[in-house]
Amino acid sequence: MRTTFLLLVLTVTTFIHSQVTKTINVETAGTLSTILSEDEKSTITDLTVTGTIDARDFKCMRDQIAILKNLDLSNANIVAFNGIGTVNTTYSYPSNELPKFSFYNGTTLKAKKTLSSIVLPVSLTSIGQCAFYLCESIVSINIGNSITNIGVESFKGCYGLRNILFGNSVKVIQQNAFQYCSSLRNITLSQSITTIGDDAFSDCSIEKVTFPNSLTTISNAFRSNSYLTEVTIPETVTKISNWAFQYCNSLKTIYSLNTIPPVCETYSFSVVPNVTSVYVPASSVSAYKNAPVWGDSFYSQIKPTPISSVKYIENEYVEIYSLNSNIIVENTSKGDIISVFTLNGQLVNTLVSLGEKIVIPALNNNAYIVKTNSKITKILI
Numbered sequence: 001m002r003t004t005f006l007l008l009v010l011t012v013t014t015f016i017h018s019q020v021t022k023t024i025n026v027e028t029a030g031t032l033s034t035i036l037s038e039d040e041k042s043t044i045t046d047l048t049v050t051g052t053i054d055a056r057d058f059k060c061m062r063d064q065i066a067i068l069k070n071l072d073l074s075n076a077n078i079v080a081f082n083g084i085g086t087v088n089t090t091y092s093y094p095s096n097e098l099p100k101f102s103f104y105n106g107t108t109l110k111a112k113k114t115l116s117s118i119v120l121p122v123s124l125t126s127i128g129q130c131a132f133y134l135c136e137s138i139v140s141i142n143i144g145n146s147i148t149n150i151g152v153e154s155f156k157g158c159y160g161l162r163n164i165l166f167g168n169s170v171k172v173i174q175q176n177a178f179q180y181c182s183s184l185r186n187i188t189l190s191q192s193i194t195t196i197g198d199d200a201f202s203d204c205s206i207e208k209v210t211f212p213n214s215l216t217t218i219s220n221a222f223r224s225n226s227y228l229t230e231v232t233i234p235e236t237v238t239k240i241s242n243w244a245f246q247y248c249n250s251l252k253t254i255y256s257l258n259t260i261p262p263v264c265e266t267y268s269f270s271v272v273p274n275v276t277s278v279y280v281p282a283s284s285v286s287a288y289k290n291a292p293v294w295g296d297s298f299y300s301q302i303k304p305t306p307i308s309s310v311k312y313i314e315n316e317y318v319e320i321y322s323l324n325s326n327i328i329v330e331n332t333s334k335g336d337i338i339s340v341f342t343l344n345g346q347l348v349n350t351l352v353s354l355g356e357k358i359v360i361p362a363l364n365n366n367a368y369i370v371k372t373n374s375k376i377t378k379i380l381i
Contacts, residue, residue: 020044026051029079033060041065045114048072055085055099062086062103062112069137072119093128096121100128100151103135111135111157120144127154129174136160145169150177152197159183166190173200173221180204185227190214191374196221211237213337213373218244218262226250233257235337240268247271254278254298255305256288259347264293272297279305282346320370320377327360327379329353332372341369 020043026032029052036044041064049057053076061068080095088107093099098120103112111134120127120142126149132138134157143150145167152174155161161181170190175197178184184204189196191212202223209222210232220243222228228248233240235257242265245251251272256262259281269275275298280288282304288294289302319330329338334355340348340362348368349360362368362381370377 021046021048023048023050025049026053026057026076028052029054029081030056032057033064036060036065043067045069046071050075052077052079054079054081055087055091055093056081056083058099058102059086062105067114068112069114070117071115073121074119076121077123078121094126096123097126098124098128098131100130101133102128102131104130104133106130113137116160120147122146125149127151129153130156132158134158139163141165143167143170148172148192150174152176153179156180166193168192171195173197175199176202178204199223201225210234217241220244220246223247229253231255233262235259235339237262240264242267243270244268245272250274252276256280259284259287261288261291261294264291266293268293269297275301278302281305281341318372318375320372320375320379322362322379322381325362325364325381327362327368327370327381329358329360329370329372332358332374336373339371341371343367343369 022040022044024032024035026049032053044065045067047065047068078096081093083090085093086099086101103115113136115135116137116139122144123146124144125146127147129151131151131154133153136159138158139160140163142165146169147167148169148171150170150173153176156176156179158181160183162183162185164187166189168191171192172195177197177200179199180203182205185207187206189212191214193212193214196219198219200221204225205227206225207227208230211234213234213236215234216236217239218237219241222245223243224247226249229250230253231251232255237258240262246267252274254275278298278301280302285302285304289299317331321328327340332338332353334353336353337350338353338358339350340360342348364381366381368379370379
């Protein structure tokens with residue numbers, strides 16, 4: 001009977017802990033610790049914070065709110081602070097940045113492993129170094145449309161992270177940002193991204209990657225992705241650095257859209273023994289077979305991109321249609337690349353949009369593939 005009573009007490013206690021929610025408005029940055037009682041710090045699991053906060057408040061959330069599970073900061077404003085916050089030495093924390101070491105204590109080497117979800121501030125522009133380092137309970141993260149920078153090792157070792165929704169504002173993903181996120185399967189990168197740092201996604205379990213047209217260089221960001229089976233390299237990429245796809249043992253299919261073979265450093269594709277197809281523009285097959293690394297590693301696998309593999313992308317704003325033996329393209333952005341291919345992948349025309357209506361002469365009784373930065377369509381003339 002005594003054992004039954006103890007089990008009942010433990011069950012009720014666990015139930016209570018799983019239900020404790022609190023909304024706090026912080027009027028003066030750095031005061032969250034004084035607003036919460038000691039009992040609240042030990043029992044709160046779901047916390048919503050509004051108002052003005054800084055690195056001292058993150059230290060409170062990290063070290064004092066013992067079993068914090070769900071955190072909503074959507075209506076909080078992070079202000080600059082100079083002093084001792086999440087780092088135990090004087091440091092200048094910028095405004096609108098999730099402070100470095102927000103949920104990982106670099107002194108005790110302990111992460112906030114109870115944290116499973118967080119809603120980031122809508123005004124956030126950057127995620128600081130090691131912000132979520134080793135926070136292994138986080139399953140998904142929404143990187144909002146105001147964030148431009150994801151810091152060094154910011155999500156490294158988040159073993160439970162499965163889903164990342166990148167807003168289109170993200171330009172830079174720093175080195176090791178998502179390394180060892182072993183549950184991560186699929187990502188869709190920001191259309192604004194220009195830089196992916198070394199080992200940013202290495203030792204993950206990503207299956208497919210399509211790089212946006214804003215990217216010009218691919219670093220060793222995807223090394224040792226044992227689940228990666230397919231890669232699409234946009235026409236804007238001109239260089240692939242050493243170890244970019246090293247040890248991607250499951251990689252089978254590569255699409256390279258640039259008519260000029262991207263320059264590959266010696267070990268760009270080292271130890272990728274299972275590649276069966278490297279699809280390139282039909283007019284560039286010979287160039288790829290004679291290019292260093294491409295020809296050395298994939299000579300017999302290089303082939304023209306078949307029409308069956310073209311991925312049709314829908315964009316409600318861009319319009320592509322035929323009129324009087326012309327291909328008409330409307331609503332593209334200034335600087336967009338418009339390419340016209342035959343059905344067997346032969347490039348017949350390419351031009352740069354000035355942001356105006358584009359008229360491209362074409363032959364009657366023919367079919368074409370028209371590609372812009374955000375849409376691919378089949379057109380009959």
